[in-house]
């Protein structure tokens with residue numbers, strides 16, 4: 001098949017390369033010329049395991065192409081819209097980029113083209129896209145919703161072996177095209193109407209976010225009653241109806257998806273006069289959770305003015321250099337507001353733009369450099385690099401030996417043996 005992917009962000013680039021690997025001819029379109037040139041030269045703009053190799057292979061095979069305009073007009077079978085849908089001030093998804101792509105596709109799309117959304121879009125967007133194509137005289141274009149469920153850091157595996165494929169379609173023709181594109185994938189398929197497909201995406205992310213906020217609330221209670229949330233989660237997760245994943249207590253979820261999608265779903269519900277009480281609480285718990293280290297530090301030191309705090313981890317999770325909605329940035333901002341000097345350490349992130357903090361904070365990749373003369377350390381992102389430090393050396397480097405393990409991944413015995421003071425989340429210490 002001949003496929004256009006519009007937008008070369010995480011979802012677009014990974015989807016395009018995986019479709020190429022499945023044997024299709026893929027043209028990735030992005031208005032950012034520099035990005036397109038770099039991609040054509042084999043340079044990947046983000047940190048994602050396996051992506052540079054996949055790009056290199058598919059360029060060599062001639063199955064992936066990059067362009068900043070729709071120059072390849074010969075019989076394209078499908079176009080996937082994978083442009084950003086950033087939240088507006090009110091937490092709604094901003095669809096301006098999606099609709100601008102629709103205008104372009106109406107102009108350049110070959111007859112009978114299937115246009116599918118991959119970006120996470122509010123329920124009802126496929127219907128609006130349909131209306132726009134009709135208004136632009138392109139009733140021949142098919143519209144579908146095919147949401148994406150890839151995780152950053154695991155993107156290729158998730159795209160080539162998805163847990164499910166969701167085809168939100170309104171015609172047999174659209175279904176046939178989608179089946180042909182995905183024919184080499186052995187995943188369960190759900191065929192439904194576009195609004196249902198759009199809702200599956202939001203409901204999935206909202207449910208996972210709910211699991212995280214739920215376990216974080218349990219953790220906070222565990223702290224007060226002397227129980228250990230790691231073991232509580234282990235015990236709960238063995239029940240197959242609950243399952244073990246997304247029950248890791250910590251500083252809550254970040255990234256470009258959960259924070260945006262949970263707020264957007266609250267708004268989608270609100271727009272039809274439904275108060276999504278549970279999800280509003282999930283969002284609130286998550287916001288509060290990321291400040292846990294700040295309150296613990298205030299408890300311990302009383303005043304943070306003049307102290308140096310080292311934050312280990314800037315990206316919102318390990319395996320990516322994405323810092324969008326990272327708890328680390330919020331925490332840094334609050335610490336600076338309390339008069340502390342903040343040092344940041346991350347193996348892949350090079351600089352940290354902390355909103356409301358004036359200047360960018362410097363980031364080092366060497367934990368020992370970041371910890372030198374620090375009064376406190378907070379593990380925010382559970383990168384492997386931070387799990388097996390030379391704790392004795394750490395103790396000797398720091399001015400005060402206070403550690404907060406924001407992801408419950410450090411071995412308390414080893415830190416205490418080295419003379420460090422360790423606080424964590426929901427483990428009674």
Ligand code: UGA
Pocket residue numbers: 120148149150151152153205208212245246247248249250251252253254255256257258316317
């Ligand atoms: C998430 C979903 O997992 C994907 O299925 C979805 O496709 C994607 O959003 C999206 O909508 O595009 P991602 O944001 O890459 O993927 O990250 P996750 O691995 O799901 O982690 C999200 C956040 O939850 C991270 O900040 C992580 O630290 C946190 N988390 C995760 C916890 O705090 N506890 C857990 O037990 C699990």
